[in-house]
Amino acid sequence: MKFFAAAxxxxxxxxxxxxxxxxxxxxxxxxxxxxxxSLVEIAKAAYxxxxxxxxxxxxxxxxxxxxxxxxxxxxxxxxxxxxxxxEATGGVTITATDGEAVSFVTANGYxxxxxxxxxxxxxxxxxxxxxxxxxxxxKNVEIVFVNDWAAHMETLLPRQAFDASxxxxxPGCETQSELTxxxxxxxxxxxxxxxxxxxxxxxxxxxxxxxxxVISWDGLNGARICRPEGYSTSHLEEVGLMPPAxxxxxxxxxxxxxxxxxxxxxDLVALDTRSGERVKRDLGLTFDVIENxxxxxxxxxxVAFHKDNPNSETLISEINxxxxxxxQSGEWASIVTEGLQTQALVN
Numbered sequence: 001m002k003f004f005a006a007a008x009x010x011x012x013x014x015x016x017x018x019x020x021x022x023x024x025x026x027x028x029x030x031x032x033x034x035x036x037x038s039l040v041e042i043a044k045a046a047y048x049x050x051x052x053x054x055x056x057x058x059x060x061x062x063x064x065x066x067x068x069x070x071x072x073x074x075x076x077x078x079x080x081x082x083x084x085x086x087e088a089t090g091g092v093t094i095t096a097t098d099g100e101a102v103s104f105v106t107a108n109g110y111x112x113x114x115x116x117x118x119x120x121x122x123x124x125x126x127x128x129x130x131x132x133x134x135x136x137x138x139k140n141v142e143i144v145f146v147n148d149w150a151a152h153m154e155t156l157l158p159r160q161a162f163d164a165s166x167x168x169x170x171p172g173c174e175t176q177s178e179l180t181x182x183x184x185x186x187x188x189x190x191x192x193x194x195x196x197x198x199x200x201x202x203x204x205x206x207x208x209x210x211x212x213x214v215i216s217w218d219g220l221n222g223a224r225i226c227r228p229e230g231y232s233t234s235h236l237e238e239v240g241l242m243p244p245a246x247x248x249x250x251x252x253x254x255x256x257x258x259x260x261x262x263x264x265x266x267d268l269v270a271l272d273t274r275s276g277e278r279v280k281r282d283l284g285l286t287f288d289v290i291e292n293x294x295x296x297x298x299x300x301x302x303v304a305f306h307k308d309n310p311n312s313e314t315l316i317s318e319i320n321x322x323x324x325x326x327x328q329s330g331e332w333a334s335i336v337t338e339g340l341q342t343q344a345l346v347n
Contacts, residue, residue: 028080033070039063046078054079061310064160071160073101073140101140102315104128104303105162107147107230109253111278112339113167113197113301116145123339124167124301127196130335131322139318149230157306158189163315167196167301171234180237186304191312194320195300197336199272201235202296204261204280204289211267212290220295221245226257226266235297236270254279261289268292272299274340 027046039052047054056067059076063069077085106114106125113124120126125143132141146156152165171179173187203220205211214220217239225241227233229250236242249266251257257269258279269276273291280289303319305312326332 027078028084028086029078030086031076031078033072033074033076035072037070037072039067039070042076042078058085064308064310066159069160071101071103101142102132102136103142103144103162103164105144105146105152105156105165106167107149107152108145109147109255110167111275113275114145119339119342121145123336124196126335126339127323127326127332128166128303128319130331131196131319131326133322134325134331135318135322149228152230153186153190153304157304158308160306160309163309163311164193164303164305166303168192168304169232169234169299170302170304171232172238180233180242183234183237189307191305191307191316193303193305193316194323195302196323197301199274199299199301200296201270201272201299202276203292204258204269204271204276205267205292206261206264207288207290209267212292213294214292215294217241217295220268223247223267224249224265225268225270226251226260227270228252228254228257231271232299235299238297241270255283258283258285258289 029046031042031046039055040050043052043055044050052067055076055078056063058079059074062071062074062076079085108115108117110122110124112118112122114122118125120129121143129141129143132139144162146152152162153168156162157165168190170190170192171183171186173179173183179187203211203225211220211223220241222245223241224247225236226249227236229252231250233242233248236248242248249257249260251260254269254271254275257266257271260266261269262283262285269289271279273296276291280286303316305316323332326335
């Protein structure tokens with residue numbers, strides 16, 4: 001998984017020394033970043049050398065802490081030869097987020113919420129897209145699917161390859177008496193939007209195994225529980241269902257969890273009910289696998305932003321405003337209802 005994350009980052013970001021087709025450019029002007037640009041190539045075009053640092057120092061608020069990563073659409077001030085900066089004239093804007101692309105990263109396989117094969121790429125994808133449009137209609141919203149959930153939080157957002165990732169569940173940073181290392185990392189490094197949607201996270205067991213009828217959390221002690229890699233485990237941690245109390249198995253996909261369940265290699269699949277029912281249908285397990293009706297938790301799905309991204313608070317305010325607009329107008333209910341009905345027809 002770490003290799004995948006690194007390879008993905010190389011494909012999605014512009015590195016300082018990467019080759020680029022930069023148009024003719026002069027010092028003491030503004031430059032709007034295009035796909036494939038790098039600071040070295042921009043410096044060569046403007047100054048005739050590869051000293052990118054003068055541009056980086058003058059544009060730290062636009063570029064961020066990592067000069068290897070440039071966002072398409074960013075407007076850079078190219079310092080004059082005497083070290084001064086050009087003035088914003090002729091209609092040039094240098095506002096970092098006004099009229100530019102806002103980039104989100106999500107992943108496939110989380111049905112019916114996010115998947116490129118779904119209508120409008122899933123319910124949560126459509127809610128995010130619409131919320132941003134309602135709040136800031138002039139902004140271009142870019143949504144990219146990178147099928148490594150862990151890489152979103154460990155690599156892509158910290159390095160500001162994207163503005164945000166969805167959907168995630170915020171851990172109980174203020175309410176939990178104890179936080180795991182993963183939860184502490186999330187609390188210390190990420191900010192979250194208001195909830196977009198609430199899911200019911202439950203447990204699926206093989207029919208006749210006995211686990212489908214357990215009525216207390218203690219009854220799951222010692223169980224082998226499958227939860228796909230990168231999925232939040234905060235609801236399991238809150239009720240004490242983490243190693244060593246249980247064995248946690250984390251394959252790459254939801255389908256893999258159910259396949260392990262049928263092979264007898266795990267006892268339970270911890271997954272939200274809609275996703276679990278979808279996978280059951282996909283694998284023809286409608287009568288072989290049963291959801292435990294007694295043990296479940298309600299979890300909000302939110303958009304996560306890294307605290308080092310200088311635009312995070314502005315974007316959170318915008319998406320929250322868009323969510324409130326959709327809830328008030330009834331558009332939120334329309335999107336959710338249509339998404340669920342579409343999936344019911346497909347299945």
